[in-house]
Amino acid sequence: MLSKRLPHAFSQAEAVHCLTTRRSILIGYLVSFEPKDSTVVGHLKSFVANSQGLLTRARLYCGNTREPFAITMGNQKFYIITKPEDVSVVFRNSTTLTFEIFAQEILHDLGCSEPAIRGIPRVKSPARLTREFHVHHLFPGNLLNDIGAEFVKYYEKTLSIEYLTSQTKHVTRDAYFGKLLRKIQPDMAWILLEYDDLAWKVLFRYPPFLSRKMRAARDKVFKALEKYYASPADQRTDTVWFTLALEKEMRKVGVNDRDIAIMAMTIYWGVATNSRKGAFWFITYIIFNPDLMAIVHDEIAPAFMNAKVDQDYIANKCPRFRGAWEENLRMTAFSSSVRYITEDTIIGKKILRKGHRIMMPYRQMHLDESVFGERVEEFNSERFVKDPGLRRYNMAFGGGATQCPGRYLATQAIMVFVAMLIHRLQVTLDLPDQKFPDAEEAIPVLGIMDVKRSEDPSLRLQLRPISEE
Ligand code: HEM
Structure with a gap:
């Protein structure tokens, strides 16, 4: 519902571009696409082998805009936030974001x-x-x-x-x-x-x-x-x-x-x-x-x-x-x-x-x-x-x-x-x-x-x- 109210928040083309490359790491700019299961193990392995390397590659791959992007590890999707302004927004939000579960x-x-x-x-x-x-x-x-x-x-x-x-x-x-x-x-x-x-x-x-x-x-x-x-x-x-x-x-x-x-x-x-x-x-x-x-x-x-x-x-x-x-x-x-x-x-x-x-x-x-x-x-x-x-x-x-x-x-x-x-x-x-x-x-x-x-x-x-x- 929320995405319908914000039609230009995302570009489908942008997401498709990111998701149709032949690279082994799939990075979703947006969330309207779920990564395929076959990529899941690859992400976890790359993350454990060199977490910062994977994140840097993913960030650069998404155009280095520092907008949130997604990676999937194990069976969980993580949105990665790297911009100070976005980090502050996350810190201030205790209504829809929580830590207790971790x-x-x-x-x-x-x-x-x-x-x-x-x-x-x-x-x-x-x-x-x-x-x-x-x-x-x-x-x-x-x-x-x-x-x-x-x-x-x-x-x-x-x-x-x-x-x-x-x-x-x-x-x-x-x-x-x-x-x-x-x-x-x-x-x-x-x-x-x-x-x-x-x-x-x-x-x-x-x-x-x-x-x-x-x-x-x-x-x-x-x-x-x-x-x-x-x-x-x-x-x-x-x-x-x-x-x-x-x-x-x-x-x-x-x-x-x-x-x-x-x-x-x-x-x-x-x-x-x-x-x-x-x-x-x-x-x-x-x-x-x-x-x-x-x-x-x-x-x-x-x-x-x-x-x-x-x-x-x-x-x-x-x-x-x-x-x-x-x-x-x-x-x-x-x-x-x-x-x-x-x-x-x-x-x-x-x-x-x-x-x-x-x-x-x-x-x-x-x-x-x-x-x-x-x-x-x-x-x-x-x-x-x-x-x-x-x-x-x-x-x-x-x-x-x-x-x-x-x-x-x-x-x-x-x-x-x-x-x-x-x-x-x-x-x-x-x-x-x-x-x-x-x-x-x-x-x-x-x-x-x-x-x-x-x-x-x-x-x-x-x-x-x-x-x-
Ligand atoms: C250079 C030393 C230290 C560093 C870099 C460090 C870093 C961190 C980080 C990154 C977190 C997680 C923060 C987050 O989720 O936003 C954390 C949590 C925590 N740290 Fe430290 N820490 C250090 C020393 C200490 C010391 C000396 C204590 C206690 C005497 C301590 C007690 C805790 C506790 C209890 C939490 C969990 C907080 C929570 O779940 O709300 N840390 N620390």
Whole structure:
């Protein structure tokens, strides 16, 4: 009906042109045509092999107008949105576009029981509660500094050369779950990393026989967390407010240990996966740029004048350091937001049909010269310093109703970690002519890209002379 009211919103010729080519990828400008079944597997395979490559080819193929286009993966059609104006329209629409179904699908595939997924009638679903608790805990002015202080305590203890070479990824486990989890599963961080490498199979709903390794790692994490939640509460008090509060609310509505463990695991994973990769690229960009390293070293120095590290100074009062963080996010984020369409909806000049899905792959926007200016393929630490207005197009943390509620914590914790590292240690390339590591673009991720396994840079760490600290 809607299309009848908007006759010139689409051109049939345009759609036919796109759909009658001999290319293996079928791209619908419009939705009046459904891709044929024979193309469906091809899309999924191409997407998994190189998601951004496929999306770029599709965008260019549709004339690079940046109007919405469609691709089909598995048995689902996704409308791809790459224009900032269209992204804003999607964010503002909470009437005909929703996210809940995606959270429910993932929890279902992870084995969460139906009552736990949907919540009890008239009580908020656990996914919604999780989001609200994060906002309460992790936003400036709320409890952000409490958890930030836990992170600093951990860095103080561990920013030694011995520790840095082995242990830093335990910070999330210790901050969120205290000592008991370490006792139950001492290798938790390693197991989580193993899972993290293969977790994209969850997103693409791989069948069990193609995802045994991922499932084995995941089940170990579930088991340890289930044991943790089944342990007496008085053994689990050395944790942050968030963990205790979420457990209390879930228990109130009768969610069992196993389901709490599954939900906690999705959070633990989300917190750990992007933060470690974000920190990796941030440090790497700075180390490969000795001028930037010198600027940052001087800029952050005032944050270390007193006994207590000034976290706010590091995150908000060091413009060059902050600009480099923003640029790092722009360069390395593969983040997407997704929405489910509950009613036919117009975006741009297109009509998007009910029952299909929207994907906003932000890398397509982050590499758009008309938004971010020249040489978008290159890291330019001054890009956001010269034009702070660009921040609103930096979508590494997603946006709208689903925007990452951990963004303030992630930004603060990573900036403080990198600042403490630079302040205490002289970090340089072990072999000065190493090439900048390549990102692993073939494996889909939820946020920040991974580095190619063979490309980990080799570093030299030296204590800075006391007078420099
Ligand atoms: C550099 C680090 C991080 C990046 C790049 C990142 C990125 C993202 C992205 C892209 C999303 C999906 C947004 C969307 O759908 O529009 C997301 C969701 C989420 N993130 Fe993060 N994140 C990071 C760190 C964290 C941390 C440290 C926490 C918690 C302490 C966290 C908690 C969450 C939660 C709970 C959600 C789900 C929100 C919802 O469903 O409404 N993230 N994050």
